[in-house]
Amino acid sequence: MPSAPDAPHRFRNPLIHHDVPDPDVTALGAGGYALVASSFDRAPGLPLWWSEDLMTWHAAGHAGGCRPDAPADGGVWAPSIREHGGRLFIVWGDPDVGILVVDAPGLGGPWSAPRVLLAGRGLIDACPIWDDELGKAFVVHGYARSRAGFANRIDVFEADAALTAAHTPSRTVIDGDAIPGCAVLEGPKVYRRGEALWIFAPAGGVATGWQYAFRAPRWEGPWEHRVVLQQGGTDVNGPHQGAWVVGAEDEEWFAHFQATGALGRILHLQPLHWDVDGWPVIGDPDRPGEPVASWTTPRGGSTRPPAERRGDDFAGEHLDAGWHTRGATRAELVVSVGGGRVRLAGTRSGAVLRPLDGAHAHSQVLVRGAQDAAAALVVHDGIVRELVAHVADADRGVEIRTVEADGVRVRTVGAASAGVRLGIRVEGDRATFTVDGEDVGDTFTLTGRRWTGAEWGLAARGRGHAEFGPVEVSP
Incomplete structure (x- = not known):
């Protein structure tokens, strides 16, 4: 009698049960996935993780970016990580400096020294996208009200493809004040799907927010929007600010944080698919837009769930990258x-x-x-x-x-x-x-x-x- 097929593996959220503030994830051309998170005043800044399968994440080092004089509410805010032209770029906002960039040939570095792409007080949460036909990049970002005096909007500026200099001032593409109920619109991540531009952006604040998706045929709009993830009837408060990831076998996911207070912002992973009108459906298919507590692992459940995180045996010649x-x-x-x-x-x-x-x-x-x-x-x-x-x-x-x-x-x-x-x-x-x-x-x-x-x-x-x-x- 043939043996019964193995049941598909499942994972439980959170994937990482410690502080991973404002995570961004990208698939790497060489295989696997890279994750970067906010570090604020932690040194050396820009913590990095690598995963082969989106399940088990390994500390992979730091890309730098910490200012020694950064206040507790300053430093590195909501970085994005992207691969283009054979290099990795990390772009972030320091609310007291402006938009900054580092780049490297790979996740292991060496990473360049931070450079200011666009100076300005209150500029935060930056993310680039490239237009290879035009030979340039576009960078979206938000604003910190504590520095700029205003917030709740997403702007874009143009830069050279190597992200060494801004070519235009910022201009507003999405005004949160014009959207009923929208507050604290921030943390944008920009993508292209087909002919449309997409901006995934959270609103509502760290502990109580929700996730928007915006789409438009061009930067000038018109921009449509929907709320695509929120707490709903779950116990996952403020599920938002993260990354859309296309994984193995074209499975799609959304990685985001949940603010817990004592432990900080912990990492969750949600399934993502697209409805007949071309909008992303994140989380539970039976309760669209609500996060799942458990789901089938990638590759249709053939991927093992996350491995247990261990201590440190100090066996290597260098301090582990997780410190x-x-x-x-x-x-x-x-x-x-x-x-x-x-x-x-x-x-x-x-x-x-x-x-x-x-x-x-x-x-x-x-x-x-x-x-x-x-x-x-x-x-x-x-x-x-x-x-x-x-x-x-x-x-x-x-x-x-x-x-x-x-x-x-x-x-x-x-x-x-x-x-x-x-x-x-x-x-x-x-x-x-x-x-x-x-x-x-x-x-x-x-x-x-x-x-x-x-x-x-x-x-x-x-x-x-x-x-x-x-x-x-x-x-």
Whole structure:
């Protein structure tokens, strides 16, 4: 008797359960997919991921773009990533500078230094499209009301094909104030389908918004629009701002974020098809425009669901691409990596960090030792908290330091020695530090920062160095 065919694989949203703000995705000519996200004031900026199949995403590095003096609500906003003429381009808005660009021969770089394509305060959320017949590019963007004094509109300007200089001023193509109920129109991504121009753009705000699709035969219009994704009767609030992707076997998808507060903006993937009138239908076919919680994986269910995200064994010669920094550069912080350990130089406030992952209930790291410094597990949130192990000072032991506006609070919670494991246990928006797997101190509430989710990481405090490894996580 023949065996029954395998049931198609399914995935569950979110695909990535940690902060991936304002994601954009593009299919690569060499195969696979690239994803870039906002980094705001995180360094080095422009985090990159790669996936073979849209399911499992691997950190692929950073393209740069962080300004050392960027405020928490500044820096890199809503980048787009596109491939053209054998190069990858990332275009973004810095609300205090203008529209910027980096490019590289491939996802692994080397990436060019950032260049200003169009200067202007309040310019954000840029995305290019090329017209090869005309030999030039068009770049759409939005506005930050906090800098420009106005918003809720999408403009376009022309540039050379290499995106080195703007050739025209910006002109408005979509005025959100003219659309009933439209507010905070931003984050445009521009495409061409057949003879029509398409702009996918969110509105309504980060936590409560929805997704529009606009189409027109030419830049001058007329522009039609529809709401193509919204919360509806689901528990996925504000499903919007993302990327239309044509995948394997011409399957189509829409990647977007959901704002969660503590964990930031997590990544969802929705099926997409087109109705008889030529409009995109995103999400549940039975409830068009509402996000799905689960769906068949790409290639008709033959693709495996996302692999579990793991910790870090520090086996390579370089720090994994999933880490970013605050308070100092990677070169200033990382002394050495390899052989299952990372050595960090002592600083007052610098740390290597990664977003807290909702798929990991407990994350912990082994403290291998320290010299003229203490080893710290750091949580960056609205408040900075540190679990500090004075492994060379038995009198001080393990302390919890909380940095607030009115000063630093210190509480001793246990003994410390080389071999201690520092950790953080997370359930929803509640977190507790752990020492050797046991909870210590009070449970605290994670709130996330203004534009980013909570982060945790490692640091050395003092004049010397501290050594860690590996990082272990459990669901």
